[in-house]
Amino acid sequence: MPSNAELNDLVCDRLDRKSLVKCALVNKQWYKTAMPVLFKDIPELQAQRQKESFRRLILEEHHWKEDQEQRKEETERKDESQKKEKDSRSAKATIQTPEIRAEAAIPKKSAASFEHRVFNSKNTCGGQEYGPCILTIPDVVDLFRLLLHQQPQQDSRPKASDKPLVFEVLECFLLQCTNLRIPKVELNEDHVRLPQLLALVVKYIVPVAEHLVIGRFDDERHKPDSKVMSEMAEDMETPYLTGLARLTKLQVLQLGHEIEHTDEIGHASGVVGDLQEECLDLTLESSLGALSTLKKLHQLNVECVHHHMDDENFKWMVDNWPEPETVWGIDCEDDYPHLMGESVL
Structure with missing residues (x-):
């Protein structure tokens, strides 16, 4: 991650950052070619070091988002598997014991815990720490x-x-x-x-x-x-x-x-x-x-x-x-x- 001083060099007051991120990540496979075209002229970033830092920062956020989406999908698959397993046990048993009810509640707790991790992670890695990075998206x-x-x-x-x-x-x-x-x-x-x-x-x-x-x-x-x-x-x-x-x-x-x-x-x-x-x-x-x-x-x-x-x-x-x-x-x-x-x- 870039240092705080490096991030401060990128800060500008006027930015539709959501649009900027969407613009920057249009082609993750060929980003080395896409980035110089989409961000050919960046008024606030004169030094090449600043431009490269900005591009790397955007890509890191993209990889972070991909990782979060993948973890979310894995959690959903796990919850679905546990639900099917619970339904299977319920069909075999005539009376559901307190232990089974407690076990069935585990996925909800896990999902809530995951959402909490995502929220905290987003505050530190997503947008709050980065702040505005560029004046506008390319015209x-x-x-x-x-x-x-x-x-x-x-x-x-x-x-x-x-x-x-x-x-x-x-x-x-x-x-x-x-x-x-x-x-x-x-x-x-x-x-x-x-x-x-x-x-x-x-x-x-x-x-x-x-x-x-x-x-x-x-x-x-x-x-x-x-x-x-x-x-x-x-x-x-x-x-x-x-x-x-x-x-x-x-x-x-x-x-x-x-x-x-x-x-x-x-x-x-x-x-x-x-x-x-x-x-x-x-x-x-x-x-x-x-x-x-x-x-x-x-x-x-x-x-x-x-x-x-x-x-x-x-x-x-x-x-x-x-x-x-x-x-x-x-x-x-x-x-x-x-x-x-x-x-x-």
């Missing part, structure tokens, strides 16, 4: 940024004993974040460069986003859609809106994006909306009804989408979303003036 967005700028890794390990890929470590981390909430997720070209990263974004990040921005992954020169592309867009809108309907935690949804347009003659530039003519209709006929699940949606921005939404479709939105506050890109000033947001273009 998921920062982890993604780290992945995007690191050197490319091999796609698979040739041997089972090799260290895991960073994507595997990150997925282990995300699996433990059952209450993860991300205030804003903005999808861009970076998220589609690496197939492994895109899979993690779609599976773990987008579903827990409260503010989702979906832009177009395109070059700088935009041309109107051809007839073929328009027909393809019609087939894609239903699964697209169906996917959005699963994001029930969404509070802000922004579709489309602004692009920098440069005039080829005068070389003047300015921000304009998406020039694609056919992107999303956003009508009840094109599966808009699937979005009735977005009960927490407060703000909607479709200013950069060439949608075909009319008064009837927008009224459906207002009726189905309990808490609408502001919309952009929809002309509803006559019927819903309080919902109109100032143009961002």
